[in-house]
Amino acid sequence: MRLVFAGTPEVAVPSLRALLESGRHEVAAVVTRPDAPAGRGRKLVRSPVAALADEHGIEVLSPVKASSKSFQTRLREIEPDCCPVVAYGAMLPQSALDIPRCGWVNLHFSVLPAWRGAAPVQAAVYHGDEITGASTFQIVKELDAGPVFGVLTEPIRPDDTSGALLDRLAHAGAGLLLSTLDGIEGGKLVAREQPAEGVSYAHKITVDDAKVDFTLPGLAVDRRVRAVTPEPGAWAEFRGERIKLGPMSRAEGDLAPGELLVERKRILVGTATWPLQLGEVQAQGKKRMQATDWARGIRIEAGERLT
Known part of the structure; x- marks a missing residue:
């Protein structure tokens, strides 16, 4: 034809x-x-x-x-x-x-x-x-x-x-x-x-749709992040600035929604259920990097959260 x-x-x-x-x-x-x-x-x-x-x-x-x-x-x-x-x-x-x-x-x-x-x-x-x-x-x-x-x-x-x-x-x-x-x-x-x-x-996915709500269960957070990867890209705020987040994986522990926990080889974030291990993170004006490298550079304090 x-x-x-x-x-x-x-x-x-x-x-x-x-x-x-x-x-x-x-x-x-x-x-x-x-x-x-x-x-x-x-x-x-x-x-x-x-x-x-x-x-x-x-x-x-x-x-x-x-x-x-x-x-x-x-x-x-x-x-x-x-x-x-x-x-x-x-x-x-x-x-x-x-x-x-x-x-x-x-x-x-x-x-x-x-x-x-x-x-x-x-x-x-x-x-x-x-x-x-x-x-x-x-x-x-x-x-x-x-x-x-x-x-x-x-x-x-x-x-x-x-x-x-x-x-x-x-x-x-x-x-x-x-x-x-x-x-x-x-x-x-x-x-x-x-x-x-x-x-x-x-419906068409907007940047606002890609904001991560850590008050949701871990399963819903995981799905939302994977659904908007690579476009428009999942994001949250840390210390008043927007950061992009890559896919995460399930972890065990007890953290409040959005609460960050820095460990030697991983960074965890809390949800309404189980925590997630952060993957790649991209701060404003920076390249993508592993969450451990990001945390090492900014020195996360106890009790700080992603919102």
Whole structure:
């Protein structure tokens, strides 16, 4: 089939690469978010999808809005049979959805109808799901509610961060997307409507959501930290300044919520239940370091807390 691929971040790259390497479909163009400022110099940087397209000499379309007349005109000129989508990051109006003959097919990182929305992997980790996965479905006007073509499942490991889990799903999902497109082209794959039961939503994770509340049970604190790692990154305050926190591990002891205990080879922090052993810590203006090195440098006093 003649395809126009839509995606923006690194998580979309495995799918685009799989399509390019398959030799079974033609990627005529990609649609991605406009170049965005990044780094200390705030220079404009191409999205990972645009960068890969540039390497292969593929046309890049970067509309500010998918509703723009010039974008839709160019899309019609390209005449795609189908538009596969992986983490594009913008809403698609019906006028754009109607252009490709076989519509827009999205790879979403959950087993639909669970965790529709912007942050399905983070939600699965935070809520302690044992299994998640990926789904391919036909995009319709309602958010992530279109009929499903295919599903794969992936166990969530006890130490999974959302970043590690998403990386596995991105690579496994690339194969699912490719097989879905093969099935659509062959005319044998039929999408099935999502069940009305089991619908849940995963809202976009903000920096405020990533603040650690040590008055919660240790299990909830652990899940929250892993769910927001690496983005936007868990944080708490110490001596009035914000510090970033990496994944932690369960420990034994009796500490008040947020209370720090410095030992020779580990640093513990209290929760509402059992304490956690701190992993990496990053103070403002500093590089990430092991919690023991951080504690050694600032000389934590008895009774001090993370808040």
